[in-house]
Amino acid sequence: MPSFYGKDIASRLMLGTSQYPSPAILADAFERSRAGIATVSVRREAGGDSAGQDFWSLIEGLGVAVLPNTAGCHSVKEAVTTAHMARELFDTAWIKLEVIGHGDTLQPDPFALLEAARILTQDGFNVFPYCTEDLVLCERLLDAGCEVLMPWGAPIGTGLGLNNIYGLRSLRAHFPDVPMVIDAGLGLPSQAAHAMELGFDSVLLNTAVAKAGRPAVMAEAFAKAVEAGALAQEADPMEPRDMAAPSTPVLGMP
Amino acid sequence: MKIIVNGSSFETSATTLDALLIELGKAHAKVATAGNEAFVPASLRADCMLADGDRVEIVAPRQGG
Numbered sequence: 001m002p003s004f005y006g007k008d009i010a011s012r013l014m015l016g017t018s019q020y021p022s023p024a025i026l027a028d029a030f031e032r033s034r035a036g037i038a039t040v041s042v043r044r045e046a047g048g049d050s051a052g053q054d055f056w057s058l059i060e061g062l063g064v065a066v067l068p069n070t071a072g073c074h075s076v077k078e079a080v081t082t083a084h085m086a087r088e089l090f091d092t093a094w095i096k097l098e099v100i101g102h103g104d105t106l107q108p109d110p111f112a113l114l115e116a117a118r119i120l121t122q123d124g125f126n127v128f129p130y131c132t133e134d135l136v137l138c139e140r141l142l143d144a145g146c147e148v149l150m151p152w153g154a155p156i157g158t159g160l161g162l163n164n165i166y167g168l169r170s171l172r173a174h175f176p177d178v179p180m181v182i183d184a185g186l187g188l189p190s191q192a193a194h195a196m197e198l199g200f201d202s203v204l205l206n207t208a209v210a211k212a213g214r215p216a217v218m219a220e221a222f223a224k225a226v227e228a229g230a231l232a233q234e235a236d237p238m239e240p241r242d243m244a245a246p247s248t249p250v251l252g253m254p
Numbered sequence: 255m256k257i258i259v260n261g262s263s264f265e266t267s268a269t270t271l272d273a274l275l276i277e278l279g280k281a282h283a284k285v286a287t288a289g290n291e292a293f294v295p296a297s298l299r300a301d302c303m304l305a306d307g308d309r310v311e312i313v314a315p316r317q318g319g
Contacts (some may be wrong), residue, residue: 016317016318016319017317017318017319018317018318018319019317019319020317039318039319040315040316040317040318041315041316041317041318041319042286042313042314042315042316043313043314043316044260044261044311044312044313044314045260045280045283045285045312045313045314046260050283051314051316052283052284052285052313052314052315052316053283053284053314053315055314055315055316055317056284056314056315059315068318069318069319071318071319077291078291080293081288081291081292081293084286084293084295085286085287085288085293085311085313086286088286088293088295088296089284089285089286089313089314089315090315156319204319206319207319
């Protein structure tokens with residue numbers, strides 16, 4: 001099971017808390033996903049609104065670790081300020097660092113991400129950087145003090161799965177001991193199983209579960225897929241080959 | 255004094271961030287704050303003086319992915 005910044009987590013699934021049809025469905029989805037970590041954000045609260053407090057009570061009741069994000073931030077300054085507000089609000093040094101670089105793809109701005117990661121690490125944060133599978137960027141993030149990497153599978157909310165298998169495989173091979181989470185772009189449990197088979201430690205989902213017709217059922221499907229994929233990776237799979245090889249013994253045919 | 259709270263113009267007599275939260279009924283709410291785009295920890299809100307035109311952010315826990 002994965003360990004992030006010295007904290008052991010008894011699940012390979014991280015689940016977002018956004019876009020569910022209702023708080024009750026969110027709670028059901030978490031229960032059936034057996035997720036160990038919930039991602040959350042900070043947002044402006046309007047007037048006498050108590051939505052923030054109500055939401056927080058719901059999350060506290062889930063009994064999972066909380067990973068706040070800096071979603072929606074487009075600059076280093078915004079991300080750093082948001083991270084500090086999140087640390088105080090959620091009482092955790094963990095921060096999922098997102099610095100968005102492009103409006104269409106929501107892909108990270110690698111330059112701003114690296115700078116923000118450096119600043120936050122120096123400020124005592126445990127940074128979980130939302131990054132691409134770029135090997136050089138990931139190496140720089142590790143040099144900056146990140147002890148976890150969160151490469152995307154595909155752009156956020158697309159459900160396209162693992163877009164660059166070669167890049168992800170290469171990243172995994174170069175840093176075999178760094179905890180890595182596939183963050184974003186997964187739509188189906190088979191894609192999550194594949195991520196596990198490639199040797200990734202966890203996956204982070206939100207839209208795939210929240211926007212399924214039956215979110216709690218999909219949450220359970222992902223839980224099973226992640227478990228199956230991790231078992232397969234542990235089992236040391238056979239190497240694929242181009243030519244057929246009979247599985248039934250040839251010797252002794254009548 | 256006119257300041258900007260969460261992006262909207264707001265007329266206040268509060269001279270500190272702490273007093274502003276009391277005025278807004280959020281003295282005991284689960285919120286975090288920033289002044290002019292810089293984080294202001296809860297422990298320093300009483301020392302954070304407000305000036306005309308200041309931009310204040312008050313944020314709360316919310317759903318996230």
